[in-house]
Structures are given as structure tokens and as C-alpha cells.
Amino acid sequence: MDTGYVHGYTEPETRRLGDQADTLAELLHAGTAYPAGSRVLEAGCGVGAQTAHLVTRSPGAHLTAVDVSEASLRQARARVGGVDFRRADLFDLDGEYDHVFVCFVLEHLLEPEKALAHLKTLLRPGGTITVVEGDHGSAFFHPRSEHAQAAIDCLVRLQADAGGDALIGRRLHPLLTGAGFAGVTVEPRTVYADRSRPELVAGFTRDTFTAMVEGVGETAVARGLATADGWARGIADLRRTTGPDGTFHYAFFKATGRNP
């Protein structure tokens, strides 16, 4: 079944999402803590990788976490307690919330601005939205490699073919503003790894980013976007950036806005 979700629903992918969330928790969640008693919606919680960090940082909030995939929700329920998990399509959601949190979801949607506009209808006046997305155009590294770049470009292309946008981070400000949010601010949250930061080299460059690109290899080759050899070379060159002389840069973007 082609679900349209570029990263798939495999076991290694579930592990990767957990590794990524743990490595990046401080980077992505810093500044996000909701008051006790506030009604918080996580739209698109997937396997609960970010949900776990929301609960830790906002222990008194009432958290509702929604996803379209029942299989993902099963894993989320097993991973995180104290959360009201529900299966629903983002566009069918109703209710009223004080805060909405969306992480790594808009990048997969055909109409992200429309999704944001719908989420805005679920917020009380003055309620806030927080959106976190990556941007694969922010990935650059040493040693440079056109093969590695081509592999990343394949992932961007596959995500575009599935109706998404792997370069969405740079668009968050116009998207939130266009959806009618007020006081929109966007901050880059940058990961930079070199040999002086071995935990990021392993946790991000190797186990998060390279693993993510690697995950679409079969599809990229099957669709003729890469040759098997070219792909293998690209992955090998990405791995080379985890060597003693290697460096890796990637920027996430964290946006906040208010329902006026």
C-alpha cells in the first residue's frame, strides 16, 4: 500500500523517529511549555516521538494527540501515558484548544496553509500554535559530495511526488501569516555536528539524517531517480561526513503564532 507518507511505517523508521526526537528534544522543544490545566492538541502525533517530550515539559497540561494512522497510534499509546490519543484526519478535527502543536506534519501535506487555517478554527481567541519543520535545503556538509547531494535531492523529489515539501521550513512565516495567524515569529534551530560533538555526529548525522535518506533508497532506485551504484555512493559519502574530518549542518524551523 502506498500511504503517501514518504518515510513509511517500518520498524527501523519507528526507531529512527524515537532516536531523532531524543537527540533533538532540547533543540526543538526549548521554549515550549504549556500551563497546568491548559488544553493542548498535538495534530499529527505519529508514533508519539514528540508527544513524550510534550508530556515531560508540560506535565499539568491536558494533552490530546491525534493521528490518521491507527498503527502509529498503537505505538504512541504504548510509548506515552496520560495522553488522550484519538484517530482522526487533521481536517476532520473539532473541539476547542488553548494551544496547538504540530511537528514534522506540514511537510507531508498537499495543502499546508489550508491545514493551518483549519487548526486555527480549533483555537480559542488568543490561543497559540507552534509548528516545527525541517528544510532539507539546509543540509550541507564536509567532505562535499555530489553523490550525497543527489541522494538528498531524491528524498526531496519523492516527498514532492507524494504531495509534500521537504523544503518547507523556509516557508513557515508566509504559511502561518497566510493562514491568518497574528504575531508570527520563526526561529531557525540549527544542528551542527563535528568531531567535537560526537553525540550529534552519531545521534543526528548518522542515526537521524543519513538513516532518513537511506530509508527511501529502494523507492528512489525503483522509480529510476538513482542508480543502485549512485545511491550506494551517496549514502557512503553521507556516512563519510561522520568521520574525524567531517562536519554536518542542518536547520529546523520553529514557528509560533496566535489566533487573533
Add this chain to the structure above:
Amino acid sequence: MDTGYVHGYTEPETRRLGDQADTLAELLHAGTAYPAGSRVLEAGCGVGAQTAHLVTRSPGAHLTAVDVSEASLRQARARVGGVDFRRADLFDLDGEYDHVFVCFVLEHLLEPEKALAHLKTLLRPGGTITVVEGDHGSAFFHPRSEHAQAAIDCLVRLQADAGGDALIGRRLHPLLTGAGFAGVTVEPRTVYADRSRPELVAGFTRDTFTAMVEGVGETAVARGLATADGWARGIADLRRTTGPDGTFHYAFFKATGRNP
């Protein structure tokens, strides 16, 4: 005269360097303050754009600022007082210093690691080096444009043809380590501009980055790297990123190391 310095020595370029330094002073100089009485060398001070900020932040330090261009030094002397300005090639420098500061210089050198190794011989044991460089591969923006990207690629190419590397930021860790410095740490210092940060849209996207790319237009067209039309379109598209829906991302890298 082809000096090999990709940005040239024109009056608008001098103004651009001053604008850039003022807009980015906090971003690039934060964390750099030298104790009173310490002997500080700025290697490659150019027109003194960064020298002015060094003096402001380390008023008690004894600052020696060196450049290879007498014309640049004349402007630097007119801009900044209380500095011992000297004309010399970086590789001919001698003396002993407690700290060395190098900003936007290595990107223009054929052998940056050799330059760093020479600067290391000028540092007392335990003395520090601070290096700031950009990386044009970190430039991405909305709306996306292949014409704008092609114009940036021309600048990267011209700098490479002149023996430099406009993508050097990502290489600072291996370069400093390779030159023998100890305790090397590198931090990205990111500029992100959107309509909520109008001073950065004007001061960085328009007056620093786009102006810098624009500055090599005649050369790029003369050397056949771009057509006049393609170039004009690229610059227009870069300017479009300063519009209400536009965003712009760029990363500088700041490295420090110690002479063991």
C-alpha cells in the same frame, strides 16, 4: 588590475563591508572580548570594518591590524583610531601575540590551512585564535528560484577560480585541527530574515548578501558564467526574497582554538 580578491576594492564595496559589519556585529562578535593589555592581532583587516567592533568590545587590548592592501589600510586608518595598522602579507607576519582574530580572510586564500599554521607560530603557548567565515552553501530562501541560485553559484565559482572557497565555513573544524590548534570548537552563527525582522531584511538580505552577489555580475557575464538576462533575473529573484512573503537563511561559522 585583477587582484584576485573576488569582491574588488570599489567604493560601494567598502560601504557594503561597513553595512555588513554593523548589521552582523552582535551576531559575529558576541563572545569575543580580549583582556586589557593583551596583544591582539587582526590578520587581514581590510578596510577596518571588523576592526571597529574589536576596538569597541576590547577597549583595553593592544590591537595590531594587518592587511596586504595599502589602499584598504588607508580607509581602515580613517575609520578606526587607537590601532596599530601595518601593511604585510599574512605569511610574512612575525611577532608574538596573545590572541589572533581572522574574519572573512581564509575564504580568499589558496592555502588556508597553511595560513592558519603560520598564524599559530605567532601565538604564545595557550594563546587563542578566533576565525569567522561564511558559507554560501548555507544560503536558501523563499520564494525559491533557480536563477537566484545560479547567480550565487557564479560567485562561488568566481571565488574558486581566484583560488578561494566561498564554502569554507563547513571546513573550519578540520582546517584548525589540521593546522595544529587544540580545543577547537565551531559554532554556526545564523542569520534568518523574514518580514518580522525588517532590519535584517534590509541590512542583510538586501544590503549585504544580494549586494555582494550583485557586485560580481559584470565579471560573471564577461567570463560567460551567466547571460546578462539570466543574471538580471537572478538578482531580481534575490530581491524578491525581501518582499512581504520572502525569507532568507544564511550561516556564518565562528571557530576558536588554542595554541597548545
